[in-house]
Amino acid sequence: MKQLKITVLGASGIVGRELIRLMERDNFPVGSLTLLGGEKSSGSFICFKGEDIKIKKADKKSFEGSDIIFGCTKASITKEFLPFIKASKGYFIDNSSLLRLDENVPLIVPNINCHCIKKENKLIANPNCSTIITLLAVYPIFELYGISAMEVTGFQAVSGAGQGALEQFKKEIRYIPNRENVPLSFFPETIFGNVIPMIGASSENGFTDEELKMQNEGRKILDDSSIKINCTCVRVPVERCHSFSVTAVLKKSFTVEGIKKALGNAPYLREYSEPYFPSPLKSEKSMSVCVGRIRKNMAFENAVSLFCCSDQLVRGAGGNALETAKYIAETFL
Amino acid sequence: MKQLKITVLGASGIVGRELIRLMERDNFPVGSLTLLGGEKSSGSFICFKGEDIKIKKADKKSFEGSDIIFGCTKASITKEFLPFIKASKGYFIDNSSLLRLDENVPLIVPNINCHCIKKENKLIANPNCSTIITLLAVYPIFELYGISAMEVTGFQAVSGAGQGALEQFKKEIRYIPNRENVPLSFFPETIFGNVIPMIGASSENGFTDEELKMQNEGRKILDDSSIKINCTCVRVPVERCHSFSVTAVLKKSFTVEGIKKALGNAPYLREYSEPYFPSPLKSEKSMSVCVGRIRKNMAFENAVSLFCCSDQLVRGAGGNALETAKYIAETFL
Numbered sequence: 001m002k003q004l005k006i007t008v009l010g011a012s013g014i015v016g017r018e019l020i021r022l023m024e025r026d027n028f029p030v031g032s033l034t035l036l037g038g039e040k041s042s043g044s045f046i047c048f049k050g051e052d053i054k055i056k057k058a059d060k061k062s063f064e065g066s067d068i069i070f071g072c073t074k075a076s077i078t079k080e081f082l083p084f085i086k087a088s089k090g091y092f093i094d095n096s097s098l099l100r101l102d103e104n105v106p107l108i109v110p111n112i113n114c115h116c117i118k119k120e121n122k123l124i125a126n127p128n129c130s131t132i133i134t135l136l137a138v139y140p141i142f143e144l145y146g147i148s149a150m151e152v153t154g155f156q157a158v159s160g161a162g163q164g165a166l167e168q169f170k171k172e173i174r175y176i177p178n179r180e181n182v183p184l185s186f187f188p189e190t191i192f193g194n195v196i197p198m199i200g201a202s203s204e205n206g207f208t209d210e211e212l213k214m215q216n217e218g219r220k221i222l223d224d225s226s227i228k229i230n231c232t233c234v235r236v237p238v239e240r241c242h243s244f245s246v247t248a249v250l251k252k253s254f255t256v257e258g259i260k261k262a263l264g265n266a267p268y269l270r271e272y273s274e275p276y277f278p279s280p281l282k283s284e285k286s287m288s289v290c291v292g293r294i295r296k297n298m299a300f301e302n303a304v305s306l307f308c309c310s311d312q313l314v315r316g317a318g319g320n321a322l323e324t325a326k327y328i329a330e331t332f333l
Numbered sequence: 334m335k336q337l338k339i340t341v342l343g344a345s346g347i348v349g350r351e352l353i354r355l356m357e358r359d360n361f362p363v364g365s366l367t368l369l370g371g372e373k374s375s376g377s378f379i380c381f382k383g384e385d386i387k388i389k390k391a392d393k394k395s396f397e398g399s400d401i402i403f404g405c406t407k408a409s410i411t412k413e414f415l416p417f418i419k420a421s422k423g424y425f426i427d428n429s430s431l432l433r434l435d436e437n438v439p440l441i442v443p444n445i446n447c448h449c450i451k452k453e454n455k456l457i458a459n460p461n462c463s464t465i466i467t468l469l470a471v472y473p474i475f476e477l478y479g480i481s482a483m484e485v486t487g488f489q490a491v492s493g494a495g496q497g498a499l500e501q502f503k504k505e506i507r508y509i510p511n512r513e514n515v516p517l518s519f520f521p522e523t524i525f526g527n528v529i530p531m532i533g534a535s536s537e538n539g540f541t542d543e544e545l546k547m548q549n550e551g552r553k554i555l556d557d558s559s560i561k562i563n564c565t566c567v568r569v570p571v572e573r574c575h576s577f578s579v580t581a582v583l584k585k586s587f588t589v590e591g592i593k594k595a596l597g598n599a600p601y602l603r604e605y606s607e608p609y610f611p612s613p614l615k616s617e618k619s620m621s622v623c624v625g626r627i628r629k630n631m632a633f634e635n636a637v638s639l640f641c642c643s644d645q646l647v648r649g650a651g652g653n654a655l656e657t658a659k660y661i662a663e664t665f666l
Contacts, residue, residue, distance in 0.1 A: 149632040149633060150632060151484050151580055151630075151632050151633070153486040153565075153578040155488070155528050155567065155569070173506075173510050174510060177506050177507060188608075189612055189614060189615070190614055193570065193571055193572055193613075193614065194571060194612055194613050194614040195488050195569060195571060195576055195612060195613060196610070196612060197576065197578070197610050197611070197612065197625070197626055197640040198607075198608070198610045198626070202607040202608060205628060205629065206589065206607065206626065206627065206628030206629070207628060207631070215631060228631055228632040228633075229631065229632060230580065230630045230631040230632035230633070230636075230638060231631075232486075232578045232626065232638060232640065234488065234576075234578065234640075236488070236528060236569055236570075237526065237569075237570050237571075238526055238527060238528060238570075239526055243528055243530065243567075245486040245530070245565045245567065245578075247484055247563065249632075256539065274531075274535040274539065275521075275531070275535060277529070277530050277531045278530070279522055279527055279528060279529060279530065280526075280527050280528055281522060281523055281526065281527040282522070292530070293530055293531070293539065293565065294539065295538060295539030295540060296538065296539070297484075297563045298540070298548060298561055298562065298563040298564075299482040299483060299484050299561040299562060299563035299582075300482060300484070300561075300563070300633075305563060305565060307530040307565065307567075
């Protein structure tokens with residue numbers, strides 16, 4: 001395969017670092033690697049295949065000649081550099097929320113809708129990591145039976161909120177058991193020994209922006225504007241791997257055995273049957289989405305409930321972007 | 334008020350200790366206090382109002398002359414002593430699951446159905462703590478609008494599984510951050526930094542016994558055999574206080590404002606509006622059930638979603654039993 005010129009914007013963040021690790025793990029055909037950051041991170045180094053690569057301060061010329069550019073920053077930073085990224089003519093796979101609902105930009109989950117990427121789509125959006133994991137878990141069910149509505153409660157890991165969140169959590173782990181106070185440097189409450197049922201800013205209808213992503217992005221990825229998804233996002237004191245309690249109302253009648261078989265056949269899923277169950281600790285560093293607790297729902301007609309877990313940095317953010325990049329490299333480059 | 338002869342079976346367990354603390358806190362009219370345990374705990378002391386009371390080994394004569402007996406053991410122990418408890422003619426308030434679904438035994442949540450206790454009901458069952466908290470949170474909604482179905486996902490504290498569970502968790506908190514191994518002395522996995530989506534034994538239909546309690550007990554407490562409740566119980570690394578993500582489908586049309594008002598008027602509820610939210614740490618030691626994140630559900634017709642938290646030892650087990658005892662003392666003794 002052709003060796004590629006790869007650029008990572010936001011290389012020093014949690015998602016950027018994970019992506020770089022995954023390119024190394026998968027022996028992705030990186031010919032040259034340009035790492036970009038802001039004022040704070042530029043000048044520091046990240047190791048890739050034994051070589052320390054210096055992070056450069058991103059500017060308008062940073063993207064020239066790139067085959068693939070990964071965006072691992074928040075939306076406002078993506079927005080700032082988007083004109084220069086576009087001018088580079090490279091493929092841009094963006095982890096921020098900026099382009100996700102833009103109708104000219106494909107929103108991609110490999111294993112679901114890579115076919116939506118055309119050669120001329122130089123801008124590609126990576127979905128929210130919770131959406132990626134939940135959709136991957138239910139996709140074989142969606143294909144076989146159709147889904148009209150979903151109720152989702154998320155158990156979301158601290159690393160999903162970035163470095164600052166992890167720093168607060170790690171200090172709490174260290175000091176709280178010794179009865180020492182830890183300032184709330186990131187979350188509005190202590191997260192160690194607690195759960196925080198509010199992720200992101202709350203909107204007028206009472207949902208947070210994080211909760212609305214599941215339906216908004218889910219409809220686009222599944223190409224089904226009728227699916228209704230209600231989501232409650234809760235931060236839990238887990239370092240990495242998001243989990244979701246999911247109930248899906250199906251359009252066609254089903255059996256639990258049929259669903260287990262469909263899930264068991266999906267190559268990216270790991271299915272657990274009782275007494276085994278998926279958990280965050282078992283899901284760390286894996287590309288798999290783990291599913292279990294599959295059962296006929298007792299409250300709603302023709303509905304199934306399940307529990308799924310996956311490493312939101314590996315499968316959810318970095319890995320999803322890398323799988324998308326592999327598809328682009330194989331298909332268009 | 335008459336000073337009562339109180340007996341606690343299972344005094345040294347988590348629920349027993351909490352109950353004794355609450356009797357002290359509330360200045361419950363304890364004339365004499367008999368503390369009972371098994372082989373392991375008998376001979377040890379528990380402090381009540383400054384006095385160290387020795388735990389006696391329970392035998393057939395232990396219950397004689399009691400006005401109120403609290404059962405704070407598991408079902409098999411309750412079963413063993415039930416004939417002697419019955420012979421004592423005292424009121425027996427049992428925290429175990431033994432009598433909950435017995436049609437001759439009222440299953441009581443004060444603030445909901447104390448009126449079901451008649452003078453001659455000497456056996457009274459205390460519901461599962463998750464059921465108590467969830468029902469208290471939705472009860473004003475149930476009264477005003479009726480509920481046809483509920484979807485519940487629980488974030489359940491480690492102390493809900495008893496002393497052995499807390500011991501594993503506390504060792505993990507102490508040793509895992511130092512990269513030392515901790516044996517799995519209670520849970521099938523590490524609970525620190527993890528979530529375990531399986532509480533209790535799984536039954537043939539894929540639900541655990543813990544998950545089935547919510548519907549079975551809920552129907553009896555609400556005196557509504559038609560309500561459908563689907564439950565997913567997940568253990569989280571929280572020391573005390575259970576939380577629940579709840580969606581309820583209502584029978585009558587509603588407004589979110591109407592629901593907030595109804596919940597705000599319930600004396601035992603503490604209602605949070607955005608940007609505030611209930612959390613386990615904020616709920617510790619309180620008799621309140623905290624509710625928040627109240628919003629119109631996006632997936633189901635005429636449904637409301639909310640998040641609730643309460644100290645499952647205080648409001649859920651010990652406190653529920655004590656409130657029931659207060660009702661009995663005031664009404665029948």
